[in-house]
Amino acid sequence: MRAIRLIGAAGVVSACGIALGNCPALAAAGQPARATGAAILRVSTVPVVPEAQVVLDGVAHLTSATGSVTISTFAGRHKITILPPRLHRAGTAVRFSRWLDGIALASRPIYLHQGLNDEQAGFQVSHPISVRFSNGAGRPVPLSAVKRITMANSLGQRYTFAPDQPPDMLSANRIVRDRFGLYALPIRYSVRDVMFGGANVVYGGSQSFFVREHRTWTVRLLLFPMRIEVRDALFGFGVGSAVRVRLVGGSSRTVRLGSGHAVTLSGMPRATYDLVATGPGVGLSSPATLTKPLVARLLLRCRAAPRRGPDQTAKRRHPTASLARGSSGRTSRSS
Numbered sequence: 001m002r003a004i005r006l007i008g009a010a011g012v013v014s015a016c017g018i019a020l021g022n023c024p025a026l027a028a029a030g031q032p033a034r035a036t037g038a039a040i041l042r043v044s045t046v047p048v049v050p051e052a053q054v055v056l057d058g059v060a061h062l063t064s065a066t067g068s069v070t071i072s073t074f075a076g077r078h079k080i081t082i083l084p085p086r087l088h089r090a091g092t093a094v095r096f097s098r099w100l101d102g103i104a105l106a107s108r109p110i111y112l113h114q115g116l117n118d119e120q121a122g123f124q125v126s127h128p129i130s131v132r133f134s135n136g137a138g139r140p141v142p143l144s145a146v147k148r149i150t151m152a153n154s155l156g157q158r159y160t161f162a163p164d165q166p167p168d169m170l171s172a173n174r175i176v177r178d179r180f181g182l183y184a185l186p187i188r189y190s191v192r193d194v195m196f197g198g199a200n201v202v203y204g205g206s207q208s209f210f211v212r213e214h215r216t217w218t219v220r221l222l223l224f225p226m227r228i229e230v231r232d233a234l235f236g237f238g239v240g241s242a243v244r245v246r247l248v249g250g251s252s253r254t255v256r257l258g259s260g261h262a263v264t265l266s267g268m269p270r271a272t273y274d275l276v277a278t279g280p281g282v283g284l285s286s287p288a289t290l291t292k293p294l295v296a297r298l299l300l301r302c303r304a305a306p307r308r309g310p311d312q313t314a315k316r317r318h319p320t321a322s323l324a325r326g327s328s329g330r331t332s333r334s335s
Contacts (some may be wrong), residue, residue, distance in 0.1 A: 037114035039075040043082070044068040046122045046175065046182040049094055053083040054121075075114045081107040082121045091213060093126040097175040100182055120182045122175030129166050130216045133194070135223040135267060147195040149219070154188045172211035186210050191219055198250035199271035222270035226294045228255070229262040230277040233284065233299040238262070240279035240300045248272045248287075 043054050048067030053060050056071055057078050063069045083106065084094040096106045100120040110119070131149065133141040143163040150160045155174065159167055173184040190208045193200040201221040209217045230240035238261035246252035248271065257263050268290055277283035281302035288296045 037075045039073050039112040039114055040116045041071045041073060041078075041080075041110075041112055041119065042068060042116065043071075043119045043121060046120055047125065047173065047184040049085065049123050049125075051085040051087070052094075052121070052123070053081075053086070055081040055083070073112065075112050077109060077111050079107070080110045080119075084123065089213075091128055093169050095124045095126070097122040097124045098182075100177070102177070122182045122184070124174060125172045125184075126169040127172055127211050127213050127215075128168060129170055129211060131163055131166060131219055132216055133163070133219050133221050135221055141196075141221055141223065141267070145196060146221075149194050150192040151189050152192050153190075158192070170211045194219060194221060196221060196223070196269045198247050199269040201269045222291075223267045224270065224290055224293050225264060225266045226268045226273075226288070226290055226296060227262060227264045228257075228275060228296050228298060229260070230257060230279070230298045230300055231261075232281075233301040239281070239302060240277045240283070240298070242278045243298065244276045244278060244283075246274040246276075248274060254278070 041056065043063070045052050045063055045067040048065075050063055050065045050067060052063040052067070054063065054069050054071070055061070056073065061069045061071055082096060084096060088094055098104045099108070099122075131143075133143070133146060135141055146163050148160055148162055150158060152158045153171075159170075161167060170189070171187055173186055175182055176185050177183075188208050188210060190205045191202050192204045194202045201223060202219065203222070207219060228243050228245075229238070230243065231237065232239045240257055240261050242254050242256045243263065244252060244254050245265070250271075252274075255263055255265065270290055272287060272289045275286050275288055275296055275298055277298040277300045279300050279302075281300045284299045284301065286296065286298050288294060
């Protein structure tokens with residue numbers, strides 16, 4: 001009776017062993033098992049990355065100019081690794097992002113069934129950028145005139161840098177998946193602020209760019225001409241010698257007036273200014289908001305000439321009257 005029980009237990013264990021061996025999930029978790037039948041693995045890169053390295057079970061294969069490679073193997077469990085190209089174009093950086101099933105590890109196990117197996121690998125591509133500036137008329141603005149620029153991308157990242165020292169690389173895309181597979185979604189970058197002469201000379205978010213190879217971003221700045229004229233507050237004629245121009249909350253400078261007691265300042269940043277005329281009188285402070293070409297007219301209250309007393313007026317009108325007076329103070333009469 002005991003022998004019969006042992007034989008029955010052995011049969012159950014044997015049956016369980018067969019069942020475990022036929023379970024694909026548990027077989028994949030164990031040692032690599034070679035299944036019967038041939039398999040074909042086709043790996044495509046998104047975006048197209050030529051000469052990417054696809055290593056299957058220790059054997060390296062390179063993607064073609066179309067960014068894909070086809071490998072003949074057997075059905076079963078394998079180990080696959082994908083690496084960016086060893087050599088790539090200057091000014092381009094390539095980094096692995098994810099597989100089609102969402103796994104972000106470049107090296108991973110993979111199970112292949114008989115027949116054709118399609119797989120996708122997504123890469124993030126980066127390029128360096130350069131910037132230049134222009135005014136409203138399209139004329140170039142020197143990089144040295146801009147203190148700093150701040151940009152933000154569609155992923156919520158912000159970058160602040162001097163115009164002559166931009167980031168070494170900026171990502172051009174991110175990898176997302178839809179019902180058709182992986183695709184490279186371009187990353188949008190927008191200009192948030194540009195500091196010029198203590199003022200922000202752009203409307204935040206109004207100018208957007210995408211990272212492209214060998215591409216220079218041209219940022220349009222809000223710079224306008226401002227003509228300043230100084231007039232007498234009472235009679236309206238030209239007067240004054242200079243104007244003090246002060247940026248609200250910032251620095252100030254004094255500008256000398258030209259012919260006609262006026263001056264034209266070109267390339268002034270969009271901002272609110274406090275203008276005060278200087279000269280023979282009291283200059284009245286006048287705010288000026290520059291959002292387009294502007295003519296600002298300032299008033300100068302000139303000092304009145306000092307008033308003279310009646311004695312001084314009489315002496316000025318009759319300078320020789322005292323010569324006809326005698327020592328007694330009376331005017332002499334002729335006989």
